[in-house]
Every structure is written in C-alpha cells, then in structure tokens.
Amino acid sequence: MKTRISALVCLLCVFGYSDLSRAGDLSSQRGGDPYDAPTMSSGTIEPYLSFMAGIAVPRSEDATFTDGVGPGPRVVKDVDYQTKHSLGGNAGIWFPTRDKLWGFDLGMELTGFIWYADVACCRDYYNRDPATGAGTTTEIQGAYVGSNFLVRYPVGISEAYPNGRWFPYVGVGVGAHQMMMRHGGSKGVGWYNAILEQRDTTVAFMGVGGIKAHLFKYVAVFAEAKYIHAHHNGLLTDRYGLTAPQDNGTFSNSQVTTLNPYSSTIDTIMAHAGVSIHFDIRP
DSSP states (O other), X not given: OHHHHHHHHHHHHHHHHHHHHHHHOTTSTTTTOTTSOOOGGGTOBEXXXXXXXXXXXXXXXXXXXXXXXXXXXXXXXXXXXXXXXXXXXXXXXXXXXXXXXXXXXXXXXXXXXXXXXXXXXXXXXXXXXXXXXXXXXXXXXXXXXXXXEEEEOOBSOOSSSTTOSEEEEXXXXXXXXXXXXXXXXXXXXXXXXXXXXXXXXXXXXXXXXXXXXXXXXXXXXXXXXXXXXXXXXEEEEOTTOOOOOOTTSOOOTTOOOOOEEEEEEEEEEEEEEEEEEEOOBOO
C-alpha cells in the first residue's frame, strides 16, 4: 500500500510540474489566457487614432527674391509670419518591446495637419511698395503629411493598463511640406476673396515630444510639441502691392496680378493637444 501511495504522489508531482511549466509558457493555451497581462512575447500590439488642435508659431525668416524685378533689396529680413490655429490627426501603432529595450516601447505613426502663416500688410518690399504706399496682405496656409518613428516609456503598468496608464514619448519624422499662398487683401484692413492661389511643396523634417495619459483603457488625452524644418524655393507674394481691390472693394477679372517668387526657410513650432482612441490586438 505504501508503495502505491508513493507512486501516486510521484505521479501527481510530475503532472503538477508539467502544468506549471506550461503556465509559464505564453505560447501554450494557458499562457494565452486573456486575463494574463500581455508582454512582447504574446504579440500584443496597440493601434491608435488621434485628433488634435492647437497653435502654430512660425519663426520670422528672410525672403530671398529670385526674379530680379523692380527696386528694393533682394533679401527682405525677418518676414513676420503670423501665429494662428492648427488642426490635424494621427494614425499609428505601438509595439510593446520594453522587455528587450530597457523598458521602452517603439511606435510608428502617420501624421497630418494644417496651419496658417499669413503675412499681414504692410511689409516693405514683401507685400508693400514704400514709394507708392500700395500694399496687400499675403494669406498663407501650410500643410504637412509625414511619418514619425517614436519611442515611449510606459509608466503605471498594471493588468488593467498593460501598456502603461501614462507615458512620455519622443520621435522624429520626415514628410511633405506644402505652402499655399493667396494674395489680394487691402492694406490689412480686411480680407477679400482670393484671386489667385499658388502651391509649393518640399521635403520637411520634424521632431516631436509629448505626454499621454489614459482616461480609460482605450481613451487617452495628450499634449505635444512639434518642430518642423523646411526650405521652399517656389513661394510667391505680390511684392509691390499691385494686386489691390477697386474702389468698391471688389476685384476685376481683367486685373493683372503680379507675383514675385522667393525662397525662404520655414521653421515652425506647433503646440497641439488632443484625444486618442487606442485598440488592443492580440494573436
């Protein structure tokens, strides 16, 4: 009898050890239990969509005119691009790789947003002729679409928030930077319907940093700052204010519009805040 009991105890020990080994193996059925906190080895990824709004602060930059038409300096110093509102969104995905990267996760996202960088009348030899006093406003809309590579550090990791309750993040990216320019405002007094629109697109580089905090497991709020650097060779403005409304405040189709091409480096700081929706995909 004692021999049989000893054999039964040994058998139970063998099965118990085998069960514990399978429980620690995330590739097994038990290791894939949805109540277990996911790790990199479980293959959990985290897609998200974001919507944001804020302000854009373009730096005042020089405008170098390339047509050689008319009087005035070839380079107009410190063009005053105005600070205005900005709107946009992100679509991205996080890979929880912290087990292999000293606690950090990696991510990728596609980001796009618009902002405004108008130059009000009257900037001498940029959109005003000081000799005649004629001047116009230059309405400018910027747009950026590009991809970012991100790194985050999850904080407040728990079973309910397996990828962190909140986290700071930084990233770098490259994309397409477009400036759309319209002319025809009268001396900054009011805005009139644009009579011409021109676009110039170039490559831009971006750095981003921010912090995100989850309100719920799948809903988070965030605030971030971006810095965009781009150089344009095909920007346009009515340098001598020749595009002006008639006395009744309207434009004539027969008016001749004079546009002067220039190049300029566009460096812009963005401050955005928004809401993001997160998803949880498991193998």
